[in-house]
Amino acid sequence: MDSQVLVALVLSLVGGLSTSLGALFVIINPAPNLKMLGLLQGFAAGLMLSISFFDLAHNAINSLGFLKGNLWFFAGVIFFAIIANFIPEPTLVPTSDVKTKKKKGDEGGKDILKKHRQQVLFSGIITAVGISLHNFPEGMAVFLGSMKGLRVGVNLALAIALHNIPEGVAVALPVYFATQSKWQAFKLATLSGFAEPLGVIIVAYLFPSSLNPEILEGLLGSVGGVMAFLTLHEMLPLAFDYAGQKQSVKAVFFGMAFMSASLYFLSISLPEEISL
Numbered sequence: 001m002d003s004q005v006l007v008a009l010v011l012s013l014v015g016g017l018s019t020s021l022g023a024l025f026v027i028i029n030p031a032p033n034l035k036m037l038g039l040l041q042g043f044a045a046g047l048m049l050s051i052s053f054f055d056l057a058h059n060a061i062n063s064l065g066f067l068k069g070n071l072w073f074f075a076g077v078i079f080f081a082i083i084a085n086f087i088p089e090p091t092l093v094p095t096s097d098v099k100t101k102k103k104k105g106d107e108g109g110k111d112i113l114k115k116h117r118q119q120v121l122f123s124g125i126i127t128a129v130g131i132s133l134h135n136f137p138e139g140m141a142v143f144l145g146s147m148k149g150l151r152v153g154v155n156l157a158l159a160i161a162l163h164n165i166p167e168g169v170a171v172a173l174p175v176y177f178a179t180q181s182k183w184q185a186f187k188l189a190t191l192s193g194f195a196e197p198l199g200v201i202i203v204a205y206l207f208p209s210s211l212n213p214e215i216l217e218g219l220l221g222s223v224g225g226v227m228a229f230l231t232l233h234e235m236l237p238l239a240f241d242y243a244g245q246k247q248s249v250k251a252v253f254f255g256m257a258f259m260s261a262s263l264y265f266l267s268i269s270l271p272e273e274i275s276l
Contacts, residue, residue, distance in 0.1 A: 008146035011157035016196030018161040022168020023189035038242025046255020047159035052228040060221025072218040076225025132195040139199025
């Protein structure tokens, strides 16, 4: 296996399987603190925006020119905006609603509780499908980033990993409530993350490792557009819902500062022969 593909596969596994951390969060604490999840989502949004605008889009514009760089960027935005119309929205089951429904189920009989749990389980499965579809292009992004250099691949994987933790919660929480099985909740959340390395494997056979540098920069610009749309369309609204606008915005800027620092320390710590 090509070394670039292997690196991308490892990075995508780290990013994709972070959904398992979200599942563990649910298993350890079945009534998770949604504000903490919102702040984590805001922090991840800051990482994603920093990568999208200050790294991927910036490099595409510098390499291809203002017009071409922007065309590639917005091609990524439009591409993912179209895909988003066909993807079920991942949702968390509010803990207050869960408690209320449980109480009503006890009062109304076991049949009502059973029916509600079936509905919640179905929502968890739909969420898992939606997150898997989200993770697939993220795997493609990690692969293309790794072709550019280890710095880009690592940064994308880090941002995606933090972004995937709340997604793991979104899958595990309804499944755990519906089945009362920690294993089922963990398993489904973990499986939803495997779409990311699958995206790496598939795209590795579609794009040659010796891809034209101009095309690679353009594709990475499109990846920046995809990441920006994902952040502004999904991550920030969830962060606002769970943690409030003011706290979420602070988390976003903290995430951007963290990513800037990570870029610097990574650049001075890696061996010179490794492409940055």
